[in-house]
């Protein structure tokens with residue numbers, strides 16, 4: 001197995017003569033092995049690892065300069081929205097949050113200052129789909145980078161670089177690690193110059209992961225394909241079961257034939273994953289809270305993508321940092337419940353939900 005190089009520094013033979021490693025913020029052999037593995041599974045040339053998905057996002061935004069403009073999906077992980085609006089806006093970056101379900105919308109917001117288009121697909125938690133190839137084609141024409149947060153799909157189901165994106169970001173805390181035991185993030189790119197710039201930011205600002213966490217993510221990657229197959233199977237069974245349940249109102253899952261962008265999901269993904277959200281017919285926060293506190297197999301917790309199933313309440317948990325009016329505009333109601341369907345027995349999971357929904 002790849003050794004865990006638990007060291008902060010590396011002995012050198014003479015001043016300026018080293019064996020490829022000088023100081024562990026800059027490089028670490030365990031991290032190098034993981035960076036190569038991540039690049040390979042995203043069909044990219046270069047991987048760069050970070051201390052969290054948020055640190056990876058932060059590094060991408062640091063490519064930009066004051067006055068630059070960024071177009072982002074209006075439905076994405078709340079922490080990304082928080083970083084853009086509360087951390088980076090004050091440095092003179094301008095963000096346009098738009099509905100990216102129709103790729104052509106993007107063109108309306110491109111001007112000479114636009115440098116980056118940021119999207120997630122499927123989005124967290126509304127499971128909206130962006131046509132990555134269509135957005136990338138518009139971006140290319142205008143010399144704008146496209147970054148896709150591919151956390152929800154994982155490289156097993158979708159490879160944004162193959163669809164024309166320039167940058168892929170993951171919260172490796174989720175499906176890549178897969179066991180809810182490490183916080184980690186990564187960036188994958190093809191372009192040499194972009195890689196050099198991001199590597200510089202990685203080293204200069206230093207949000208790097210330790211070797212133990214790199215080892216855990218490396219181990220997680222070895223079962224990604226098997227886990228994702230089961231996440232997809234269980235996700236589909238639960239989505240279809242929820243849809244038949246009389247107490248359930250809307251179910252958001254991009255595998256439904258009548259999902260607004262199902263055709264695009266089918267075109268750009270190899271499966272629909274294990275993430276889904278739903279609302280109750282009794283659309284009030286207390287009814288939702290009762291379900292959220294009643295499951296026994298689905299643990300009530302933040303995060304997603306681990307082998308164990310999780311249930312969450314975006315309005316008060318993952319997306320609490322988005323103002324309520326903004327959330328409601330995108331359908332993220334107070335009673336919305338999000339599931340990260342794990343790899344347990346699907347019938348056990350359905351039983352658990354059945355008991356909780358009542």
Ligand SMILES: Cc1ncc(COP(=O)(O)O)c(C=O)c1O
Pocket residue numbers: 052053054055077079080120124149151152170171172173183184185303318
């Ligand atoms: C889609 C998505 N992107 C990025 C992040 C941030 O990742 P991390 O928690 O590893 O910083 C999350 C976290 O939930 C996420 O769901």
